[in-house]
Amino acid sequence: MRFLVDAQLPPALVRALSDSGHIAEHVFEIGMTEATDQDIWRYALDHDAVIITKDEDFPNMLALSRESPVVVWVRVGNTRRRALLAWFEPLIGTIVEMVDAGNRLIELR
Structure with a gap:
């Protein structure tokens, strides 16, 4: 499975996903640090990637979109890596x- 980790989460999640046998990228690694949510959404669609994010905008976008990637919404407060x-x-x-x-x-809590 392919995953795209959003900016609010540490790149170490990419390593954890990769170590579990998945393809994973962090937005920093692919030059999308300044990308809009729509750009990240489109990238995930184009690459059949699951978005992992803390950003509430992505779940909201799901309700408004006909075509959508899977969104994993991490709902934990600030914590150490x-x-x-x-x-x-x-x-x-x-x-x-x-x-x-x-x-x-x-939704992960």
């Missing part, structure tokens, strides 16, 4: 299962 990774890594399998089941919005 290590704590975020320890929380996120065990959820990767569940995320993949939910995407495979056809979920368009996956």
